[in-house]
Amino acid sequence: MTTHYFLQLVISGLVIGSIYSAVALGFVIIYKATRVVNFAQGELLMVGAYVCYSFLVQMHVPFWAALCLTIGFSVLLALIIERLILRPMIGEPVISIIMVTIGLSLVLRSIVAAVWGTDILIYEPKLFPQETIGIGGVPVSLEFVWCFVLSILLLALFSAFFKFSKSGVAMRAAAFNQQAAQSMGISVKFIFGLSWVISAVISGIGGVLIGNINGINTSLYHFGLKVFPATILGGLDSILGAALGGLIIGILENLSDGFFKSYFDLSGVKEVAPYIILVVILMIKPYGLFGTKEIERV
Amino acid sequence: MHFCGDFRTTYEKDIEILQTPTVRLGVAACLAFLVVFPYLVKGEYLWVGLQILIAVIGAVGLNILTGYTGMISLGQGAFFGVGAYTTAYMTTKLGLSFWVGVPAAGLVTAAAGMVFGIPSLRLKGLYLAIATLASQFILEWVFLRWEPVTGGSFGIVVPRPSIGGYVFESDRSFYYLVLAITVVMVLFAVNIVRTRTGRAFMAIRDHYISAEIMGINLFRYRILSFGISSFYAGVAGALLGHSLKFVTSEQFNIELSVAYLAMIIIGGLGSILGAIYGAIFMILLPKVLTVLTTKLTMLIPGAAGLAIAMEQGVFGLIIIFFLIFEPDGLAHRWKMIKAYWKLYPFSY
Numbered sequence: 001m002t003t004h005y006f007l008q009l010v011i012s013g014l015v016i017g018s019i020y021s022a023v024a025l026g027f028v029i030i031y032k033a034t035r036v037v038n039f040a041q042g043e044l045l046m047v048g049a050y051v052c053y054s055f056l057v058q059m060h061v062p063f064w065a066a067l068c069l070t071i072g073f074s075v076l077l078a079l080i081i082e083r084l085i086l087r088p089m090i091g092e093p094v095i096s097i098i099m100v101t102i103g104l105s106l107v108l109r110s111i112v113a114a115v116w117g118t119d120i121l122i123y124e125p126k127l128f129p130q131e132t133i134g135i136g137g138v139p140v141s142l143e144f145v146w147c148f149v150l151s152i153l154l155l156a157l158f159s160a161f162f163k164f165s166k167s168g169v170a171m172r173a174a175a176f177n178q179q180a181a182q183s184m185g186i187s188v189k190f191i192f193g194l195s196w197v198i199s200a201v202i203s204g205i206g207g208v209l210i211g212n213i214n215g216i217n218t219s220l221y222h223f224g225l226k227v228f229p230a231t232i233l234g235g236l237d238s239i240l241g242a243a244l245g246g247l248i249i250g251i252l253e254n255l256s257d258g259f260f261k262s263y264f265d266l267s268g269v270k271e272v273a274p275y276i277i278l279v280v281i282l283m284i285k286p287y288g289l290f291g292t293k294e295i296e297r298v
Numbered sequence: 299m300h301f302c303g304d305f306r307t308t309y310e311k312d313i314e315i316l317q318t319p320t321v322r323l324g325v326a327a328c329l330a331f332l333v334v335f336p337y338l339v340k341g342e343y344l345w346v347g348l349q350i351l352i353a354v355i356g357a358v359g360l361n362i363l364t365g366y367t368g369m370i371s372l373g374q375g376a377f378f379g380v381g382a383y384t385t386a387y388m389t390t391k392l393g394l395s396f397w398v399g400v401p402a403a404g405l406v407t408a409a410a411g412m413v414f415g416i417p418s419l420r421l422k423g424l425y426l427a428i429a430t431l432a433s434q435f436i437l438e439w440v441f442l443r444w445e446p447v448t449g450g451s452f453g454i455v456v457p458r459p460s461i462g463g464y465v466f467e468s469d470r471s472f473y474y475l476v477l478a479i480t481v482v483m484v485l486f487a488v489n490i491v492r493t494r495t496g497r498a499f500m501a502i503r504d505h506y507i508s509a510e511i512m513g514i515n516l517f518r519y520r521i522l523s524f525g526i527s528s529f530y531a532g533v534a535g536a537l538l539g540h541s542l543k544f545v546t547s548e549q550f551n552i553e554l555s556v557a558y559l560a561m562i563i564i565g566g567l568g569s570i571l572g573a574i575y576g577a578i579f580m581i582l583l584p585k586v587l588t589v590l591t592t593k594l595t596m597l598i599p600g601a602a603g604l605a606i607a608m609e610q611g612v613f614g615l616i617i618i619f620f621l622i623f624e625p626d627g628l629a630h631r632w633k634m635i636k637a638y639w640k641l642y643p644f645s646y
Contacts, residue, residue, distance in 0.1 A: 037424055088622045094423050095370050099563050100621045102556050106614025114607035225435075228428050236424075272439040275432035282417050282429050 005262075007138045009254045015144045015213075017250020018151035022206035023223050024230040024242035025155060026199035032175040032237045033195035036086055037098050040105035041203055042224015047108055048074055048204025049211035049220055050116050057124055070208060071201050078200035082193050105221065113218055120217040127212045147209045154205060155243045158198065162239060171195060175237070229274035233281050235291020244289065249274050315488060332477055336470040346585055348473050351480045352537050353577035357561040358487045358570055359530020364559070365568035366491055367523040368503030369418055370427040374558040376437035377528045379550030380407040381535030386454040386545045387447055396459030396540065400479075403536035404529040410437075411528020418520045422506065434555055441547035453546030456539050469541075476537055483530060488570050490526065499523055503568070564620050566627030575628040587612055 027041045051073045055066035081104065089100055128143035162168040174181040174191040182188050207220065230249045234241020257270035287293045306312045316322045336344055360374045384406040385399035394402075414433040418426055441448050448454070458466050459475065466472045490496050498519045501509035510516050539545045557580055565576020591605035624631060 037427075085618055085622070092621070092625060094427070095364065095559075095567070096563065096621050096625060098370065098424075098427060099559060100618055102559075103614040103617035103621070107611045107618070110607050110609070110611030110614065114604050114611070225431075228431060232425075232428060266443070268439070268443060272436055275435045278432045279417065279429060279436070282421055282425060282432075286420055286425055 004138060005258065006255075007135075009258045010251055011135065011138060011140055012144070013251035013254035014247060015148050015250070016254070017247040018148045018155075019206050019210050019223065019246075020226050020230050020250050021243045021246025022151045022154055022202050022209075024227045024234070024246045025158060025239060026202040026206075027227045027231055028234075028237060028239055028242040029158075029171075029195050029199045029202075031231075032239075033171055034086070034192050035097075036089075037094070037101065038199070039098060039101040040081075040108060040224065041199070041227050042221035043105045043108035043112075044074070044077075044200045044203040045207035045210070045223050046112055046216070046218070046220040047077065047207070048200075049207030049216045050112055050121075051204070052208045053116070053121055053123060053211060053216060057121070063127055067205075067208060070204055074200040074204035075197050078196040079193055081200075082196040086196070087189075087192070105224070109218065109221060118218045120215050122215040123212050143213055147213055150209060151206065154202060158202065159239060159243075161198075167194060226274055229278040229281075232278055232288055235288030237292055238288065238290035241288055241290035249277065252277060313492075315485075329481075336473050344469050344473060346581065348469060348476060348541055350578055350581045351473070351476045352534050352541065353558075353561065353581050354574050355480055355483050355530055355537070356534035356558055357565065357573040357577040358484055359527045359534065360558050361562045361565075361567065361570065361573040362487060362490065362499070362530070363523050363527035365562055365566075365573070366496065366503060367499040367520065369422065369520065369523065370424075370559075371430045371524075371527070372427055372552070372555050372559065373414060373430040373434040373437070374527075374531050375550050375552060375554030375556075376434045376441075377407050377411055377531035378535030378538065378554060379437060379441055379545075379547065380410045380528075381532030382456075382539035382545045382550070383441065383448050383454070384532065385536035386456045386539050389457060390454055391447075396457075397461070400533060400536045400540075404532040407532025407535065408525040408529040411524045411531070412521050415521050415524030415528075418524065419517050431552075434552055438547060438551060441550065448547065449545075451547065453544055456543050456545055458540060458543065472541060476541070479533065479537065483533065484570065484574070487530075491570065495519070495522065500568075560617050562627075564617070564624075564627055566629030569627070569629040571632075572627050572629030575632070579628065583613065583616065584609070 023041055023045055026044065027038055030036050030038045030041075048070055052066050052070040055061045055069050056063060061069065085100060085104055086097075089097055126143070128146040130141070130143065132139045132141050133145070134140070162172060170181070170186045171191050171194065173184065174186055174188050178188050181191070206223070207216075210216075210220070210223070226249060230245035231242050232245070233248060234243070234245030253270050253273045256273040257267075260266040260269040281288065306317070311317075316325055335347055339347070356374060356378060360371060363369055363371050381403040384403040385396070388394045388399040388402055389396060414430065417429040421429055442451060444450075458472060460466065466475055491499070498509070498514045501512060501514055502516060502519055502523075506516060535550070538549070542549075561576035561580045562573050563576070564579055565574065566572025587609050591609055594605050620627075
């Protein structure tokens with residue numbers, strides 16, 4: 001494996017990894033605040049990508065307006081989901097909550113397939129410039145750079161939101177102890193809604209970014225499944241962990257794929273590598289790099 | 299129904315599986331119906347009955363793991379695949395008979411399940427669910443890539459079983475074979491959950507630390523639960539392979555795992571009867587939906603693509619509705635209905 005090839009793998013891994021980070025961040029926000037394991041995170045990304053496509057290509061809205069409309073749509077969708085489906089499930093066992101989000105993912109997937117069909121769709125006009133630049137002697141498409149920069153920006157923005165804004169602090173308080181937060185005057189219902197909204201918006205923007213690069217089709221929800229390796233690696237309730245976990249999984253899956261392809265002539269390792277990493281982490285360090293260790297007493 | 303004065307006065311009476319004449323009559327009627335079923339219907343409907351029987355085996359197995367031991371598994375579909383490929387490999391490549399292939403499929407899958415169950419030593423709840431999800435994807439990948447054994451994306455053609463020159467070629471004869479295996483497997487499960495092992499599973503589900511203090515070896519029983527559950531999945535997968543006469547990797551995807559989890563949740567966690575209800579419901583549902591969509595397409599010709607896309611969505615919606623409005627499952631609802639009618643109209 002040449003250094004050139006290696007660098008290429010790392011860079012494309014970083015770009016995909018940054019999208020994983022965004023989706024993982026959305027997953028962690030919901031998990032942290034509401035203890036809901038969202039198996040429909042990838043579908044939120046997919047819906048965002050398709051809605052933006054509709055505004056941009058079918059209705060010829062300028063990009064910035066299409067993005068705003070997409071965000072608005074994601075907000076609405078998240079509120080509806082939270083109110084109608086997840087609110088009645090509060091207090092139910094983990095298995096029911098997992099199942100209800102799986103049901104939700106099936107519904108969202110079928111709606112997308114019914115409205116937009118299953119063919120691949122391409123964003124037109126392209127949002128980012130198509131030229132390539134050289135980074136360390138490796139040609140990199142400028143849209144990759146843009147995608148990476150924007151998702152890192154997104155991550156930084158929301159990290160700052162949690163650290164400094166009033167709602168962000170309230171969300172952290174509710175995640176820490178719901179009853180205490182409620183008695184301090186924080187509306188836990190509002191926090192639950194807000195966490196779904198933020199999560200859907202981040203995933204939706206992630207969908208728009210990936211749609212710009214690769215085009216969109218109904219298998220876009222696979223991004224949601226990569227969330228599990230990323231968040232388990234980083235720790236299920238850690239925002240920093242989600243961001244780092246996504247990037248690491250993105251790079252590792254690309255590197256292992258390249259490695260097995262060049263030395264063992266085995267293709268398709270990419271699909272399975274994140275899950276093997278996932279099992280290994282679970283065996284060695286179940287709470288990930290930054291996750292809170294649960295302590296149980298009888 | 300328990301009538302007044304229906305007391306159990308001996309230990310033998312207390313450990314009977316079917317305790318009252320009504321229950322005995324009901325079960326006998328069900329079995330009689332299952333025996334004459336192939337002569338009442340034909341073609342498509344018989345095929346649905348066959349699939350329900352196979353699903354019952356898989357769902358009962360998963361309920362032992364998830365419902366009784368409290369460990370969520372999103373990998374049941376892949377374990378089906380392990381069973382199907384094992385019997386396919388043994389009957390076609392090694393030339394062994396069905397009667398060796400199916401038990402071997404169960405044992406190989408049990409071994410695979412135990413290996414993938416090792417993380418359960420440290421993990422539980424959500425983390426374990428994610429670990430089993432990973433095992434689903436890893437196994438799916440192996441099915442597709444390990445071409446010498448699995449035939450890769452081409453799959454393997456599997457024969458129907460035969461005994462002493464008689465081939466179970468027709469669906470009807472194969473139905474009886476599957477029915478016999480299903481009855482044995484269900485009876486075995488009913489008995490397992492009444493033994494020391496079953497009580498240990500339930501103790502682990504209810505509180506694993508307390509169970510350990512009571513002297514239950516957590517590691518042993520968790521792995522055992524994975525093994526039993528996977529054995530059921532393996533046998534069901536093997537039968538599925540022989541009934542379809544064809545095994546490919548797409549049959550054993552994550553959607554199959556989700557369907558089985560949905561079966562036991564809709565039927566009722568921690569109840570053998572619930573697993574049976576769930577299996578019937580979840581196999582019939584897509585068939586009913588397909589019939590409805592074909593009717594709809596006949597009415598509105600342009601809606602074919604839309605209807606097919608919405609089929610999966612309706613499936614998802616029904617799962618959501620069940621979880622919100624009937625969280626304890628069909629078995630619980632059935633119990634409530636029975637309790638209501640037991641003393642009707644003087645319920646107090």
